[in-house]
Amino acid sequence: MSTKQRVVVVTGGGQGIGREYAIAFAARGDAVVIADLNSENAESVHREIQDQGGTSLAVVTNVADKASVDAMVQKTADRFGTVDVxxxxxxxxSALKMKPFEEISPDEWEKVFAVNSRGVFLCAQAVAPYMKKQRSGRIVNISSSVVTTGRANYAHYVASKGAVSALNKSLATELGEYNITSNVVSPHGIVTEIPRETITDDQWAGMLAEQAIKRKGTPQDVVAAVVFLASEEAGYITGQTLLIDGGLRYT
Ligand SMILES: NC(=O)c1ccc[n+]([C@@H]2O[C@H](COP(=O)([O-])OP(=O)(O)OC[C@H]3O[C@@H](n4cnc5c(N)ncnc54)[C@H](O)[C@@H]3O)[C@@H](O)[C@H]2O)c1
Incomplete structure (x- = not known):
């Protein structure tokens, strides 16, 4: 793949899979912006990249807030000139409270949508002028396999990710003439360093029984796909969804 340095913004890059995206792009030689609400974690990933000789910037960002997103993209442009990815x-x-849909309050619903759906929209909107100007760009939206399967006690999360999958189609349609691609990567259960109570041991066993590949997913299983969709070589792939689920229900 091309080794030209790009400017890559990773939202939620302070922990979990996002941290792995940030580290992978930096290892490739890209300039990485870690845009996370958690300043300590964003700084920690920034230091990790610096220690490995990479180029990065930590920007405390609330993706649900337009002013915060616009400021993050402005800081990125001030430092690195543009946004390529x-x-x-x-x-x-991982911080989500699971509960039956009848018990989800309108406030909880709005909070999940504000981050998971509006955040994706606001970030795409903020980077679009830079990508349009240079007539190239890559947007990779992280959705979830639960959009295709549903999951009990997760209605706010599933619906918020469904919006991401649908928004992706609109972004691909509107941005294609500028050689900007927009794709979705939908992981299934991926184990990270963050403990989660949302999947019990019994549920894992049930999920693995339904997967063609009988192991839990790792961040590396997702990173390679995201790096590829963000590459120059993926320029004719847009509006797509790549499910990374170990072959769920192909058994
Ligand atoms: N891990 C999995 O099994 C799995 C499966 C399917 C989809 N996903 C998706 O992959 C992505 C990463 O998953 P993860 O396991 O690393 O999640 P995680 O909960 O460990 O990390 C989420 C990150 O987003 C940041 N964040 C939360 N709200 C924010 C806001 N308002 N503004 C900016 N940053 C904010 C958090 O600080 C954190 O660093 C998420 O979109 C998740 O929905 C994960």
């Missing part, structure tokens, strides 16, 4: 990864995910 946006990885729309930030979400209320």
């Amino acid at each position: 946006l990885i729309n990864n930030a979400a209320i995910f």
Whole structure:
């Protein structure tokens, strides 16, 4: 793949899979912006990249807030000149409270949508002028396999990710004439350093029984796909969804 340095914004890059995207792009030689609500984690990933000789910037960002997103993209442009790649990864995910849909309050619903759906929209909107100007860009939106399967007690999350999958089609349609691609990567259960109570041991066993590949997913299983969709070589692939689910229900 091309080794030209690009400017890559990874939202939610302070932990979990987002951290792995940030480290992978930096290892490739790209300039990486870690845009996360958690300043300590964003700084920690920034230091990790610096220690490995990479180029990065930590910017505390709330993706749900337009002013915060615009300021993050402005800081990115001030430092690195443009934005070539946006990885729309930030979400209320590991911190999410699961509950039956009848018990989800309108406020909880709005909070999840504000980050998981509006955040994706606001970040795409903020980087688009830079990508349009240079007539190239890559947007990778992280959705989830639950959009295709549903999952009990997760209605706010599933619906918010469904919006991401649908928005992707609109972004691809509107941005294609500028050689900007927009694609979705939808992971299934991926184990990270963050403990989660949302999948019990019994549920893991049930999920693995339904997967063609009988192991839990790792961040590296997702990173390679995201790096590819963000590459110059993927310029004729847009509006697509890549499910990374170990072959769920192909058994
Ligand atoms: N891990 C999995 O099994 C899995 C499966 C399917 C999809 N996903 C998706 O992959 C992505 C990463 O998953 P993860 O396991 O690393 O999640 P995670 O919960 O560990 O990390 C989410 C990150 O987003 C950040 N964040 C939350 N709200 C934010 C906001 N308002 N503004 C900016 N940053 C914010 C958090 O600080 C955190 O760093 C998420 O979009 C998630 O929905 C994960």
